[in-house]
Structures are given as structure tokens and as C-alpha cells.
Amino acid sequence: MGKVVHVISHTHWDREWYMPYEKHHVRLIALVDELLDVLERDPEFRSFHLDGQTIMLDDYLQVRPERKEELERYIREGRIRIGPWYILQDEFLTSAEANVRNLLVGRQDAKPYGRWTKIGYFPDSFGNIGQAPQLVAQAGMEAAVFGRGVKPTGFNNSVQQSDSYESPYSEMIWESPDGTRVLGILFANWYHNGMEIPVQDEEAARYWKERIAAAEQYASTPHLLLMNGCDHQPVQTDVSEALATARRLYPDTEFVHSNFEDYVRHVQSQLPDTLNVINGELRSLRSDGWYTLVNTASSHVDLKQRNATGQTLLEKVAEPIAAFASMQGEAYPHHLFTYAWKTLMQNHPHDSICCCSVDEVHMEMITRFEKSRQVTEAIIDEHAEKLAARVNTSCFARYEKALPFVAFNTSGWPKQSRITVDLEVERALLSAGKAAELIEKLSSLPLSSGCVVTETGEALEASTEDLGVRFAYKLPNDRFREPYYARIIRVSFMSDPIPALGYCTYAWVPEVKSAETAATSLVTSPHSMENEWLSVRIEDNGTLTLHDKHSQQTYTGLGWFEDTGDNGNEYVYVKPQGEAALTTKRLEMSSCELVEESCGSATFEIVHQWKIPSEANPLLQNEIEAMVPIMERKAKRSHTTVPLIIRTRVTLERGARLLKLSVSFNNKAKDHRLRICFPTSIIADTHYAESVFEIAERNNEPYPEWVNPSYCHHQQTFAGIDSDTAGFMVSSEGLHEYEVLRDGQNTIAVTLLRSVGELGDWGVFPTPDSQCLDWHSATLTIIPYSGRLSRIDAASEAYRQSIPLVVRQTEVHSRELPPTHSWFHWEGEGMLLTTVKASAETGDLVARWFNASRRHTVLAIDSPAPGDGVWYKSNIMEERLQQLDHTAGNPIHIPVRPAEIVTLVYAQPK
Known part of the structure; x- marks a missing residue:
């Protein structure tokens, strides 16, 4: 058969980016208005792809509700294609469950319109997660379309020619770590290779000769894809006339005004047997490394923490509760x-959560984060109080003036x-x-001393x-508000183990003393502490020496800080040429004091008083305004300095196999990057990091094509390195960028802050707020363990630590729930729970896990009472796919493939 050119009309709609949301919004209204008018007057205008995100419908109808009937009619007819997502997210910077909610909400929003496009659409994600094939396959899709990850991409998304494509074709087989395969289709000539098609013969002849040849260069079938649109591109209203010209000029080529579902079906029917299989993450590692855009992970760290x-x-809290x-x-x-x-996910588009936008965008993101959090906290408050009111606390009736409270553990451990509390x-x-x-x-109420007691009366x-x-x-x-005053006490104690997916009940009781114990202080000297598993010594320069008693490994020099200049932008980090990094390795700490010791824990505070350059020299601003390529910039750091005072709190708890760090500082400097560094001295060629539904293993050394001195990566909450006998993990919340330094010590460097003054990309967009001149704080957890066979145990600990307990006061009363309870139990070696x-x-009750190991395992789960x-x-x-047989009182056993995502639903009787 001859060539078939599939022209798909679309617009790539960044909801906010180089303009704030409402200015883009106004243009969206005009675009959809024009689209509806074109569809009405031109029956040959067959289809328009609404960028794979249903939020565009909400945004349009918010202003144009009177045109909903027209919009719905064209969607039902298939002339406007919607979904599968709610928004086009950044996959690496949104959680595993957020990626799933994105699909669920997208399908939910599409359902009233009767159509949902079953194509995994990732046009401009800054790299693609390794489990994407499994996710889209479980959503009923057979193909994924993407723009990045398997080819070099340069400035302003220019396509770079290279011999290092993972696939010679734009079509390939994309395989997840569990073995799930889908057809992967790359926008080898980007998603604008069919924009602005000429109508006039002479111009059209030149256009089609070039565009068809470019598409044929990578196509494995006669079906060629030309994307008729680009970023915020208005509808090409004369595309039918332009295609008529093309058919007249090229009678042997079929030109189709197409859509993705038809295009994919035709491609699948003629695929060769020689397609490459690409595995896992697509992060453009076979490139020079400058435009992977990984450093968006450290732009506006404060927003990523929110x-x-x-x-x-x-x-992890509101939904389970x-x-x-x-x-x-x-x-x-x-x-x-x-x-x-939805409110939270409105901050998840790649130009939003990556924080590669103008300052107005980031300001509005703060409001959305707050709105979503406030609703979430209201849900938690209401349901925790309702549950606490159902807990039988009559065991505390024997104490006069007992104050019962319930501690809920919504984690899976x-x-x-x-x-x-x-x-x-x-x-x-x-x-x-x-x-x-x-x-x-x-x-005037007298307050006597007291203690916390358990349901059994243990003090x-x-x-x-x-x-x-x-x-x-x-x-x-049922009545008007009740304002009141209350006398408040704050109680702190070390809990007993609280059941997974459950709770324990305690009470504070006056005039009762805790039992005498043989427990000794964790503090062993003015600069050291120790528990059953770890010993910690704070050195003169403020670094930590940590000894793991179980593995008998000692780690030295942990927690030094590095500061470098940054001549880059919100997308890319660029250290000034020829400048050495500043570090605290040879800087004596200003102070170290014990600030807390009670209830089974001890905390030291370390203070570094540092002076760092205040900003880049004036040349950088000139280079920004002249759009000098970031790799060619000559600016240096200023000789003027500003103070950088870093306070690090180090906490060790009794019985804990981990060490907690809390870092805070007031950033007064511009154009720089601050990292905290942990030398592991573990000999290994690879390391690992938590990604979306997987623990990804990555090479410590880049491919030969890589020339960028920086080799940073994404993480969700943790990264680490291990050998047969030792392992070291660093976990954090909202710190998504790390690097394993090629320094002979396999040092894990975690970015705390990156300050830059421009958006970058295709124009001059100053972003003074992205210098992040404000107070910043971060929490990190050091988890040493006994080698790679214990890696999942360490990951479970990181998950457990990241999920806060919910504690609610209640009354002394007799109710139906016991004082200690777990709603259901599960076990599974290598399995990590992600949602309830x-x-x-x-x-139905929904529970989801993924097998974090590369081994077959078994998930065992019991039924919730009754x-x-x-x-x-x-x-x-x-969806309910297969009923699982089980007998009362016995757990169900489900075989699980390596890296498989497992979802179970529990249908309760009506």
C-alpha cells in the first residue's frame, strides 16, 4: 500500500506557563469558540485532539456554559477527542497515586460525554516513568505516545540528530519492569511537525516534500504522523482546504484528517517484527545531558514540599481514615x-509542578495548595473524630479525670x-x-503531675x-456554633507499636506516675548519643559519624553542605565555569548543643555560620537578556558575601534504626544551589531511587554521550546505595533532586535549594521570586541497613516515617470498637502499600501495592471484619475483574510478578 499521512489537529495546552493561568485561560476560550465554529461550518474537519486532558472542558465551560450542548455533541460524534488524563502531569514529580487519580478523574470527567480516548498521552513530560506501560495497560490502553526520553532534545525542544536513539523508528515496544508491553510512539519530529499547513500549491509542495521525508525517516510503517498544532496553537481553520491541496499535489499519497485511535490501529496492523524493545524509564540518558530538564526537580523546592x-x-491519611x-x-x-x-492536580501540569513558569504562576499555586490542604484536613478532622467517638474507652473509667485519645496509624506497617498531642x-x-x-x-485550675497510660494500665x-x-x-x-475557652496541656511520649491500618488508645491521667524503668539516657557525651541500633557522634565540622551496630558499618563525614553558583534557569542547573564548590567540610560548626532530651529521644542542634557569594556578577543579567545559551555563559559569582546560617537538628529515638535530620536556613543569596551530602563509601556501580510504583536502579556513571558535568536524577522520597553487606538510604519529603557524586565515595547529594532568576526556554522571562529569598526548612531521614537483601525493609521504613499519625481526643465511654484495632491485615515480601x-x-474498599523487588512473591490479605x-x-x-476465593478466617494468597502493581477491591455486603 502507498503512504498514508495522518494529520491530527490539536493544540498543546499548557494551562499556565510563560503567562499566568487567566491570561492563558482567555486564549483557551477563544480557541474552543473557534473550534466549535469550524466544526459547525466545515463537515470535512473530522477531528480535533483536545490535548489529552479533560480540565480544558472545565476551564472552558466555566466561562462558556451556554455552549456545553455544542461541545458535548461534537465529543459524542468523535470530532473532539478528550482524555485520558485530567491534566498533563509531570510523571516524576507527582506521586504514584496522583498519577492514578489523574486517570481516574479524567475518566470520571469524560463519562458524561460518552467518550474517553484510550491512548497513553505524554506529549511533553520531562522524561517518562518506567511503569507507564503497566499503568496505561491496566487502564485498558494498548499504546503510549510521548515526546521525550529516547532521543536527544535540544534548546526550545529542537530535535537533535544522533546515532544514540534507543530506537531507529518512531515506533517501538515499551516494556515496564514487570514485563508489560505496549506500543510506544515517539514524536520523532516533535508534536508540531504538521503545524500551519499551506493551502497554496507552490508553498504546499515545498512543505510536504520536507515534512513527509522527515516523518518517513523514522516511521516503521507507511502510516506517517503529522501533528497539526503546537503550544497554545489556535485551530488551523483551513486545514480541510490545505489537505485538498495536498491530495491534488500528491495523488499517490493518502491524506487523512485523523485521530490517535485510528492512527494507532492502522500502525498496529502493519508493524514490522524488528521493532526495538525499550525498557523502563525514558530519561534521554543517551544524550549530552543538558536538556533532560531534570533540574526542574529543584526549582522552587518550597512548592514541591507543599x-x-x-x-x-x-x-496516605485522609483517604484511609x-x-x-x-x-x-x-x-x-x-x-x-x-x-x-482536582485542586491539587491543577498544580501538577509539567510547567506548574516543575516550577518552570513565570512568578505569577507560582504565586497562584500556593493558593491551590492551601485550598486542597484545608479541605483534606477538614476530611481528616471529621472522620478521625467520628472514629474516635466509636472507640471503647471505658478501660480508663477507673481513673479520675482521665483524658483519653486515639492514635491512628494509616500506614501499611x-x-x-x-x-x-x-x-x-x-x-x-x-x-x-x-x-x-x-x-x-x-x-486557676490546679494541674497535678501525671502520665500516659495504655488500655491495660501500663504507665x-x-x-x-x-x-x-x-x-x-x-x-x-444540628445547632449554632459554640465558642469556648479551654485549658490546654501538651503531652509528649514514645508510643508502643501502633497496628498498621489501625489505632491504639491512650489516656493522660493526673496523679499517676510512670513505672520505674532501667532506661538510660541516649546522650553519651556532649556531642554524641546512642540507642540499641545506632551510635552517633557530631564532629567539630558539624558532620556526623554514624555506626550501625547491626551491619557493623561506620559512616563518616555525613551531612556536609555544598554551595555552588548557578548560571542556569528554572529548567537547567549550570555551575559557573572554572569555579570550585564551597563546602562546610573544613568549616568548624559555630555551636552544638543538646536542645531536647525526654521520652525516649534526644536532639542536638548544630549551627553553621557561613558566608557565601551574594549573587552572580552583573554579566549574568546581560547574558540572560541577550539569550546567551546557558552552556556558553561566562558569568562568575560576586565577591560580595551574605551570611548563610544553617541550623541542623539531629534526633535519635529509642528503638529506632534511623536518624532524623531537620535543616533550616534563611536564604539571602541569589544564583546558587545548596545541597546536603552523605558520603557512603559503599562500593557499587549502581544505586537506586524511589520512582512511581517502582524502586528504579540507575548507573552511577553516565553513558559516553553524556557531557554535562552534573548527573542529577529524580526521586520520589528516597535514594540509596548498597552492596551485599551494607546499605545506606536517605529519605526526605519534597526534595526530588539528588546526585550520586563520582568522587570515589559514592556520596549522595540531595538538593535543598536552587535559586535562579529566569524561566529560560524560548524567550526572556525574568523570575525574581524563583531566587527563593526566604526561610527554608527540610526534613531528612538516614536509614542504614545490612545490604541489598534488606533494601525493601529500609524502603518500608521510609514509607512508614513519611506518613504522620493522626491523634484525636475523645471521652470516656463504652462503644463498639475495641481500644486497639486494625481494619485488615496483609503480608507480602517485597510489597509496598500505596493506598487504601x-x-x-x-x-468498594480499594487497596493497592506494588512489588518493589525483582522477584516473584505472594501477597496475603485477610478480610475486614465482619x-x-x-x-x-x-x-x-x-474495576472488579476476578473474584478471589477464600474461606472464612483464612487469608487470601495472591501470586505477584516482579514489579507488578496489584489492586484489590473489597465489596462489602449491602
């Missing part, structure tokens, strides 16, 4: 979760942790008297702080 917090609260409450008969607030997720000793309604009188009365060591009288209010569901929630479509429901094998779209 995102990480929002995701964790939604998917609400799911547990629904199992007790409470309504699951699907509508609120959809709103909270038992968790022992230091708990700090504020408790109301007594409250007085504002309606009962004047404020001053109530305050005086509450303030635990606790510290109690009197916080005085505070104003508060209650909002009953309720399905929006069926109401156990008369049914478990089904499912997929990421939460």
Missing part, C-alpha cells in the same frame, strides 16, 4: 475528595513513634459567662507542658 505534604495527607469510617457506616465523601484532588483539660462555653471570668477560672513516661487557656469553637451539625480508599464508582464481603482482583481503574 505538594508532597498535600499528596501524603490526601492519599475516611475508608475506615465508611466501614463503620459513615458516608465516604467522594465529592470532597474529587474537589481536593506497625509504627512506633513519639506522639505529641494537645489535650483539653476542661472547657467553658462562652455563653456561660464573660470571657475574662472564664479565663480566670480556667487558669508510659511522658512530658507535660501547660499551654494555658485558649479560645476555640465547635460547629455542631473507596471507589467512587462502586463504593468478613462477609468479597475480594476481587482489580486494576488501577478499580
Whole structure:
């Protein structure tokens, strides 16, 4: 058969980028208005691809509700193609569950229109995750289309010629770590190779000769893809006339105004047997390394931390808490979760969460993060209080004035942790008297010493702080608000292990002393501490020497800081040529003092008083304005300095196999990057990092084509390195960029801050707010372990640490739930739990894991009480696929492939 040119009309719609959202929004309204008019007047205009994201429908109808009927008609007719996503996310900087919610919300939004495009569409993701084939296959898709990852891409997305393509064709087989395969289609000539098609014969002849030849260069079949559009490109209204010209000029070539589903079907029918199989992550590693755009992971770290917090609260706390409450008969607030997720995901488009946009975009992102978080916290508060009210606390009735509280552990593993909770000793309604009188009365209440007791009456060591009288209010569901004052105490103690997916109940009781224990202080000297598993010494330069008693490994020089200049932009880090990095390795710490020692933990604070260059010299601004390529910039750091005071708190807890770090500083410098570094001295050629539904293994040395001195990577929450006998992991929240230094020590360097002053890319866009001149803080966890066979155990610890406990005060009462409880149990070597929630479509309980190992394993799970429901094998779209047989009282055993994503749904009886 002859050549078939598939022209797909589209626009790539960055919701916000080089203009703030509302300015892009105005242009979107004009674009869709024009599209609807074209579809009405031109029956030959067959199809328009609405960029694979349903949020464009919401954004349009927010302003144009009167045109909904037209829009719906053309979608149902297949002339406007929508989905599969809600937004076009950055895959690496959004969590595993956020990637799934993106598909679920996209399908949910498309459902009323009767169509959902089943194509894995990744046109401009800054690299593609390794598990994407498994995700799209589980969503019922057979192909994924993407723009980056397997070819060199240069400035302004220019296509670079190279012999280092992973595939000689634009078509390839893309395989996930679990073995799932889909057809992968690369925009080998980018997604604008068919834009602005000429109508006039002479211009059209030149155009088609060039564009067809370019497409044929990479196509493995006679079906050639030309994308008729680009970033924010208006509809080409005369495309039908332009195609008529093409058909007249090239009678032996078929020109089709096409869509992705038809195009993929035709390509699949003629694929050769010689397609390359590409495995896992697509990160353009066979390139010079300058335009992989990995350094977007460290642009506006503060916003990425807000995102990480929002995701964790939604998917790891609010959804499980609400799911547990629904199992007790409470309504699951699907509508609120959809709103909270949509609001959060509006910050997940690649130009938003990557923070490679103008300052106005980042300012609006803060508002969205806050809105989503506030809704999430309201959900947590309501359902935690409802559950706490159902817990039987009558075991504390024997204590006078007992203050019971329930600690919920929504992680998939038992968790022992230091708990700090504020408790109301007594409250007085504002309606009962004047404020001053109530305050005086509450303030005069005598507070005796006391302790925390368990349900069995065991007394635990606790510290109690009197916080005085505070104003508060209650909002009953059946009457007007109730303002009141309350006397508050703050109680801190080390908990017993709290069951996974469950809770424990405690009470603070006055005039009871904790039992005498033989426990000794963790502090062993003015600069050291030790527990059962670890010993820590703080050296004169502020670095840590850590000894792991289990593996008998000693790590030295941990936690030094590195600061370098940055001549780059929000996309790319560029160290000034010829300049050496500044470090604290030879800088004596200003102070080190014990700031807390109580209740089974100890904390030292280390202070570094450092002076660093205040900014780049004036040449950098001239180079930015002249659009000098970043690799050619000659600017140096200024000789003027500003203070950088770094406070690092180091905490060790009794029984813990990890060390917690909290770093804070006030950034007063511009044009620089700050990292914290951990030399491991572990001999290995590869390292690993948590990615989306996998622990990805990566080479320490780049490919020969790589010339960028920096070799940074993405992580979700942790990265590490191990051998047969030793392992070292660094976990953090919202710090997505790390590098394993090629320094002979396999040092793990985690980026804390990157300050730059321009967006970059195709124009001059100053971004002074991206210098991040403000207070910053970060939390990190050091997890040493005994070698690669224990890697998943360390990952489980990182997951457990990242999920906060939820603690709620309640009353002494007799209720249906026991004082200690877990809603269901699971086991599985190598398995990591990522979600517990309720399905929006069926109401089923949903639980999802992935096999973090590269070995076959078995997942065992029991049924939630009372156990008369049914478990089904499912997929990421939460569909009931296969009923799982089990007998009452016995767990179900499910075989799991290496790296497989496993979703189970539990249908409760009606």
C-alpha cells in the first residue's frame, strides 16, 4: 500500500506557563469558540485532539456554559477527542497515586460525554516513568505516545540528530519492569511537525516534500504522523482546504484528517517484527545531558514540599481514615475528595509542578495548595473524630479525670513513634459567662503531675507542658456554633507499636506516675548519643559519624553542605565555569548543643555560620537578556558575601534504626544551589531511587554521550546505595533532586535549594521570586541497613516515617470498637502499600501495592471484619475483574510478578 499521512489537529495546552493561568485561560476560550465554529461550518474537519486532558472542558465551560450542548455533541460524534488524563502531569514529580487519580478523574470527567480516548498521552513530560506501560495497560490502553526520553532534545525542544536513539523508528515496544508491553510512539519530529499547513500549491509542495521525508525517516510503517498544532496553537481553520491541496499535489499519497485511535490501529496492523524493545524509564540518558530538564526537580523546592505534604495527607491519611469510617457506616465523601484532588492536580501540569513558569504562576499555586490542604484536613478532622467517638474507652473509667485519645496509624506497617498531642483539660462555653471570668477560672485550675497510660494500665513516661487557656469553637451539625475557652496541656511520649491500618488508645491521667524503668539516657557525651541500633557522634565540622551496630558499618563525614553558583534557569542547573564548590567540610560548626532530651529521644542542634557569594556578577543579567545559551555563559559569582546560617537538628529515638535530620536556613543569596551530602563509601556501580510504583536502579556513571558535568536524577522520597553487606538510604519529603557524586565515595547529594532568576526556554522571562529569598526548612531521614537483601525493609521504613499519625481526643465511654484495632491485615515480601480508599464508582474498599523487588512473591490479605464481603482482583481503574476465593478466617494468597502493581477491591455486603 502507498503512504498514508495522518494529520491530527490539536493544540498543546499548557494551562499556565510563560503567562499566568487567566491570561492563558482567555486564549483557551477563544480557541474552543473557534473550534466549535469550524466544526459547525466545515463537515470535512473530522477531528480535533483536545490535548489529552479533560480540565480544558472545565476551564472552558466555566466561562462558556451556554455552549456545553455544542461541545458535548461534537465529543459524542468523535470530532473532539478528550482524555485520558485530567491534566498533563509531570510523571516524576507527582506521586504514584496522583498519577492514578489523574486517570481516574479524567475518566470520571469524560463519562458524561460518552467518550474517553484510550491512548497513553505524554506529549511533553520531562522524561517518562518506567511503569507507564503497566499503568496505561491496566487502564485498558494498548499504546503510549510521548515526546521525550529516547532521543536527544535540544534548546526550545529542537530535535537533535544522533546515532544514540534507543530506537531507529518512531515506533517501538515499551516494556515496564514487570514485563508489560505496549506500543510506544515517539514524536520523532516533535508534536508540531504538521503545524500551519499551506493551502497554496507552490508553498504546499515545498512543505510536504520536507515534512513527509522527515516523518518517513523514522516511521516503521507507511502510516506517517503529522501533528497539526503546537503550544497554545489556535485551530488551523483551513486545514480541510490545505489537505485538498495536498491530495491534488500528491495523488499517490493518502491524506487523512485523523485521530490517535485510528492512527494507532492502522500502525498496529502493519508493524514490522524488528521493532526495538525499550525498557523502563525514558530519561534521554543517551544524550549530552543538558536538556533532560531534570533540574526542574529543584526549582522552587518550597512548592514541591507543599505538594508532597498535600499528596501524603490526601492519599496516605485522609483517604484511609475516611475508608475506615465508611466501614463503620459513615458516608465516604467522594465529592470532597474529587474537589481536593482536582485542586491539587491543577498544580501538577509539567510547567506548574516543575516550577518552570513565570512568578505569577507560582504565586497562584500556593493558593491551590492551601485550598486542597484545608479541605483534606477538614476530611481528616471529621472522620478521625467520628472514629474516635466509636472507640471503647471505658478501660480508663477507673481513673479520675482521665483524658483519653486515639492514635491512628494509616500506614501499611506497625509504627512506633513519639506522639505529641494537645489535650483539653476542661472547657467553658462562652455563653456561660464573660470571657475574662472564664479565663480566670480556667487558669486557676490546679494541674497535678501525671502520665500516659495504655488500655491495660501500663504507665508510659511522658512530658507535660501547660499551654494555658485558649479560645476555640465547635460547629455542631444540628445547632449554632459554640465558642469556648479551654485549658490546654501538651503531652509528649514514645508510643508502643501502633497496628498498621489501625489505632491504639491512650489516656493522660493526673496523679499517676510512670513505672520505674532501667532506661538510660541516649546522650553519651556532649556531642554524641546512642540507642540499641545506632551510635552517633557530631564532629567539630558539624558532620556526623554514624555506626550501625547491626551491619557493623561506620559512616563518616555525613551531612556536609555544598554551595555552588548557578548560571542556569528554572529548567537547567549550570555551575559557573572554572569555579570550585564551597563546602562546610573544613568549616568548624559555630555551636552544638543538646536542645531536647525526654521520652525516649534526644536532639542536638548544630549551627553553621557561613558566608557565601551574594549573587552572580552583573554579566549574568546581560547574558540572560541577550539569550546567551546557558552552556556558553561566562558569568562568575560576586565577591560580595551574605551570611548563610544553617541550623541542623539531629534526633535519635529509642528503638529506632534511623536518624532524623531537620535543616533550616534563611536564604539571602541569589544564583546558587545548596545541597546536603552523605558520603557512603559503599562500593557499587549502581544505586537506586524511589520512582512511581517502582524502586528504579540507575548507573552511577553516565553513558559516553553524556557531557554535562552534573548527573542529577529524580526521586520520589528516597535514594540509596548498597552492596551485599551494607546499605545506606536517605529519605526526605519534597526534595526530588539528588546526585550520586563520582568522587570515589559514592556520596549522595540531595538538593535543598536552587535559586535562579529566569524561566529560560524560548524567550526572556525574568523570575525574581524563583531566587527563593526566604526561610527554608527540610526534613531528612538516614536509614542504614545490612545490604541489598534488606533494601525493601529500609524502603518500608521510609514509607512508614513519611506518613504522620493522626491523634484525636475523645471521652470516656463504652462503644463498639475495641481500644486497639486494625481494619485488615496483609503480608507480602517485597510489597509496598500505596493506598487504601473507596471507589467512587462502586463504593468498594480499594487497596493497592506494588512489588518493589525483582522477584516473584505472594501477597496475603485477610478480610475486614465482619468478613462477609468479597475480594476481587482489580486494576488501577478499580474495576472488579476476578473474584478471589477464600474461606472464612483464612487469608487470601495472591501470586505477584516482579514489579507488578496489584489492586484489590473489597465489596462489602449491602
